[in-house]
Amino acid sequence: MFRKVLIANRGEIAVRVIRALREMNIPSVTVYSDADRASLAVRMADEAVYIGESPSAESYLRIDRILDAARATHAQAIHPGYGFLSENAAFAQACEDSGLTFIGPSAESIRKVGSKTAARQLAKAAGAPIVPGVEEAVAPGAEAHRVAREIGYPVLLKAAAGGGGKGMRRVDREEDLDSALRDASSEAERSFKSGEVYIEKLVPRPRHIEIQVLGDRYGHLIHLGERECSLQRRHQKVIEESPSPVMLEYPELREAMGEAALRVARAAGYYNAGTCEFLVDEDRRFYFLEMNTRLQVEHPVTELATGLDLVKLQLEIAAGKRLAIGQKDVKLSGSAIECRIYAEDPDHGFLPSPGRILQLREPSGPGIRLDSGVYPGWNVPMDYDPLLAKLAVWAESRPAAIARMRRAISEYAISGIQTNLEFFRGILADAEFANGRLHTAFLDDYFARAARDTGPESDLFDIAVIAAALHATAAKPLQQVPSASGSAWRRSGLRELMR
Amino acid sequence: MKRVVRFGERQVSLEWKAGGGRIAAVIDSRGYEVSVLEVEPGVYSILAGTRAYEVRVAGGERKWMVQSGGKSWQAEVIDPRAASARRGGLGREGRQVLAAPMPGKVVRVLVEEGAMVEEGQGLVVVEAMKMQNEMKAPKAGKVVALAARAGSSVAAGDELVTLE
Incomplete structure (x- = not known):
């Protein structure tokens, strides 16, 4: 088993992986950006390595810095979590090339099914049913219009490298196709570093x-x-x-x-x-x-x-x-x-x-x-x-x-x-x-x-009003002291009111 | 003590007397006598008779987020003596200020100062948490001020575009 594992992710999934590692008695290394210095994952991990500024393109998407972090801490394997580099074949390949184990499939498998269009072709050949549509990314303009018309509206635009709805747009009418393509492509580019978009038939109420x-x-x-x-x-x-x-x-x-x-x-x-x-x-x-x-x-x-x-x-x-x-x-x-x-x-x-x-x-x-x-x-x-x-x-x-x-x-x-x-x-x-x-x-x-239930006449509402008024009034002396919410000042304010 | 509390969509007047850890309150015409304890900072355990409530109040200078029983409200608490002084001075006739709906980053500015825009036309795209939000013109008009700059960070409520 590995002697140390690095987690190339953040947030709750980094915490999830740290927990598994700890149960297996394997030291964990997490990486973090500026925004995540105080994150729960950094607090819980055995080691933490700074990898750059807050935008993910400067940190959690930086293959070079993550590999450096793994080398510097002598981690033997990298868990990519989900999102970020988790489905990036180049990252899996770079891990393998650096002698690190990528905790996931081979780079080759990712390439085979990583792009949705490639996966559709592969599934079709393997005999798994697929949604009617094109297997190739479409170029914007006349080509996209022709393809969408052939499939028939409504259609769904999807990022070839994507997931989680990023770079996805439903298009009901032809006149909306161009702007939807532009949005989908730029969102895909930002999220997955690939602006490729393909078109498929929308299956109603699936x-x-x-x-x-x-x-x-x-x-x-x-x-x-x-x-x-x-x-x-x-x-x-x-x-x-x-x-x-x-x-x-x-x-x-x-x-x-x-x-x-x-x-x-x-x-x-x-x-x-x-x-x-x-x-x-x-x-x-x-x-x-x-x-x-x-x-x-x-x-x-x-x-x-x-x-x-x-x-x-x-x-x-x-x-x-x-x-x-x-x-x-x-x-x-x-x-x-x-x-x-x-x-x-x-x-x-x-x-x-x-x-x-x-x-x-x-x-x-x-x-x-x-x-x-x-x-x-x-x-x-x-x-x-x-x-x-x-x-x-x-x-x-x-x-x-x-x-x-x-x-x-x-x-x-x-x-x-x-x-x-x-x-x-x-x-x-x-x-x-x-x-x-x-x-x-x-x-x-x-x-x-579901009309939103505001329940204005309930006792709950009135009780909440009382608490808000009390809180705001007791907090009065605090208004010149921002960021001290809930301090002893406020408590003494409340005690004063209640006397 | 008298207060006017703007609570979500509604405005209620509240009058209360406090003493001995208990509060006697009248909201509109409904009377309550409750026991109040601040069990954690901003967290109130309130007993009305035997009925137990927990209310959380957090945030702001004047605006608070109030949560109880799985519901939440935005509350503004006003001292009625000070309230009249604050009225007036709101939105000038015919002028519309488009403000950032959330903290984020301006990714695209789709208009120029001086441009005439249609109602519903996209003006500025703001992104936060990987979600893009296209701000549309609430009415047709002329862009008289353009505070939004592509690439800049904005706080919720920051002015982006002013239409006239």
């Missing part, structure tokens, strides 16, 4: 379901079942679960999709952890979308449903161990749900809400798992993704898991910045969510039908 695959370096490949990721906003997943509600009804779909995913993985000569994403239409026909050649953000629901630790398995596979489990050993039990807690403002179109976290109360108790990258006093930087934490629960059934998640959310409080916590309370109480008929436009429909 489920987004993905299959986790896992393989060792000796050709033994298995799948770990599915994750339902249909609840998305702007193509960013918000809630994920395993098993999928549709598989509870039609378990044979899991076998069919699992087999398709393995076919793609085999064709790519894949090892380590990877994920095949599919769309599933209302008649339960499924289409391969792309393969993510890394650990997924939402891996905790698979871990909870299967009882396996994916990060530890990734490390063992990378170290050359054989995968000890076979397909028959994989059983999904109970129900796991994950909510992605984002720094964003649901009242203002979910705009990002970076800033300092002033107060934090985290949920705990039976069946709760919290993968968080923040703490009270942490200044959430504006330079990166707004993901703060992932709250996951496990329970014996889907209704019990939903009830548990509602309880967990009721214990969770973050102040100082806006978050989407309140949004989850609504969605978890929604009857349509409970019946499990999910699709990727589910949230659009939900927002349309």
Whole structure:
């Protein structure tokens, strides 16, 4: 096993990998930018190396600096997390060339399926069904117009090197194609250093379901079942679960999709952890979308449903161990749900809400798992993704898991910045969510039908008014002393009022 | 003590007396007698009879973020004696200031000073947390001031474009 591992990432996923390493007794090295000097990952890691300024192009995307950091600390392997360089074949290659183990698939596998267009070609050849569209990146202008017209509107533009909805645009009308292409391409360029965009047919009201695959370096490949990721906003997943509600009804779909995913993985000569994403239409026909050649953000629901630790398995596979489990050993039990807690403002179109976290109360108790990258006093930087934490629960059934998640959310409080916590309370109480008929436009429909409950006449409202007035009045002497919120000054102010 | 509290969309008047760790309050015409304890900085445990509440208040100089029972509100607390002095002086007729909706970076400026713009036309693109937000003209008009510069950082509420 490795004597030391470097994590080329930040935020909650860096913390997640540090935890696995610590359980395996392997020292961890994290890297950090200016904005992340005080991050939870830096606080928790055994070693931390500065790699540059806050913009990711100057730090977390700098292959040279990350390799220097690994050499300087004598790390033997690099875990790339997700995002940043995790699906960058050049990075995997550079690790291999420097004698470092890249904890993931080979650079060659990444090249084979890393671009969505290449993955589509490969899937087609391997016999996995794909969404109608083009396999090549399209050039803007007349060529794009011709292709889109042939496929038929509405179409979806996607970044060839992308993921997570970055560089993705839905286009309903031809007159919107040029500006959408421009936006998608520039967003793709910034996020993935490749502005290539391709076009495919939009499947109406599909489920987004993905299959986790896992393989060792000796050709033994298995799948770990599915994750339902249909609840998305702007193509960013918000809630994920395993098993999928549709598989509870039609378990044979899991076998069919699992087999398709393995076919793609085999064709790519894949090892380590990877994920095949599919769309599933209302008649339960499924289409391969792309393969993510890394650990997924939402891996905790698979871990909870299967009882396996994916990060530890990734490390063992990378170290050359054989995968000890076979397909028959994989059983999904109970129900796991994950909510992605984002720094964003649901009242203002979910705009990002970076800033300092002033107060934090985290949920705990039976069946709760919290993968968080923040703490009270942490200044959430504006330079990166707004993901703060992932709250996951496990329970014996889907209704019990939903009830548990509602309880967990009721214990969770973050102040100082806006978050989407309140949004989850609504969605978890929604009857349509409970019946499990999910699709990727589910949230659009939900927002349309769920009038925001402001509850102005409730006692809760009045009690909150009292607390606010008291707090503001007691804080009076403080207004000349910024940044001292909650100090002894304020407390004495409150005592004075209450006397 | 009297206060006017602007709470989310609503404005309520509040009158309270405090003493012995208890507060007697009247909000509009509803009366409460509650026990209040600040259990952590900005975190209040409030008992109204046997009913237990926890309220979190954080942030600002005059504006506070208030959270309880999974709901959150933006609150502004006004001393009614000082309130009248602050009124007036708001937006001049026909002039529209477009402000940054979030802290971030101006990635593109799509207009020039003096240009005539259509309603809904994109003016400035602001990016934060990898998300781009195109600010559109709220009405047709002329760009009379352009504070936004491509590449510069902005705070929430910073003026970007002024239309007339």
